[in-house]
Amino acid sequence: MRNINTILFDLDGTLLSIDMKAFEDIYYSHLAKSFSTLMPPEKFMPLLSGAVKTMVQNTEEKTNETVFLEAMVKEVGENLPLFQAQFTHFYQTGFSRLKEAVHKNEAIHEALATLKDKGYTLAIATNPLFPKEAIDQRIAWAGLKKEDFAHISYFEESHYCKPNLAYYKEILTKLQKHPEECMMVGNDALEDLVSGQLGIKTYLITDHLLNRYDVPIEADAKGNYQDFLSFAKTLPPVAPQ
Numbered sequence: 001m002r003n004i005n006t007i008l009f010d011l012d013g014t015l016l017s018i019d020m021k022a023f024e025d026i027y028y029s030h031l032a033k034s035f036s037t038l039m040p041p042e043k044f045m046p047l048l049s050g051a052v053k054t055m056v057q058n059t060e061e062k063t064n065e066t067v068f069l070e071a072m073v074k075e076v077g078e079n080l081p082l083f084q085a086q087f088t089h090f091y092q093t094g095f096s097r098l099k100e101a102v103h104k105n106e107a108i109h110e111a112l113a114t115l116k117d118k119g120y121t122l123a124i125a126t127n128p129l130f131p132k133e134a135i136d137q138r139i140a141w142a143g144l145k146k147e148d149f150a151h152i153s154y155f156e157e158s159h160y161c162k163p164n165l166a167y168y169k170e171i172l173t174k175l176q177k178h179p180e181e182c183m184m185v186g187n188d189a190l191e192d193l194v195s196g197q198l199g200i201k202t203y204l205i206t207d208h209l210l211n212r213y214d215v216p217i218e219a220d221a222k223g224n225y226q227d228f229l230s231f232a233k234t235l236p237p238v239a240p241q
Helices: 020-034 041-057 064-093 095-101 106-117 132-141 165-175 193-198 225-234
Strands: 006-009 121-124 182-186 201-205 221-223
Touching (some): 041 064, 064 132, 095 132, 106 121, 106 225, 121 165, 165 182, 165 193, 182 193, 201 225, 221 225
Parallel strands (some): 006 121, 182 201, 201 221
């Protein structure tokens, strides 16, 4: 039997304490406004939603970025470079407004420091629907350092999305870990807890619990941020390999 030595963390609602409804309201409002010179919101939002849905449902070994752009080009054709440039501009200039929905979270910081001191490998297993620029900004909003994590899921590099089990298998391959060595910590009853089907232990963060599809909650452990800090303190140091 292998002991757990690696902790995978979701980002939004887990490492980043954020009100997801407020986040989504601000995000879609500002994004639609940003693209209004290229396409009216009533057309742009269904276009974006369709491209994201295609990306989430993809099972081919293509990067999420490739799948997203292929879906976009079917709708905007030769104007794709204009849309790409506008996405880049938005994430570099307008995305930071979403920081308004972020709350300070000392407990998760202390938990991470505790796990790091004990020798655990840490990874950010966020659903890679956003480009690197946006993910790195959210990591910074959480007050975290990228170098503390052995892996971060990026839109440009990942080939699958949650809740596809291939998403988790890809992370395990990159980290060179077996499922039994890992625990997934997240706040989404479907997207994060599905990892348990591979043999990964799961911890459900309840502060920003999401259960959009009303699935049965099957987690090895659950609790709020303070509970998770207490849990991290009970874990044994990782044995030298």
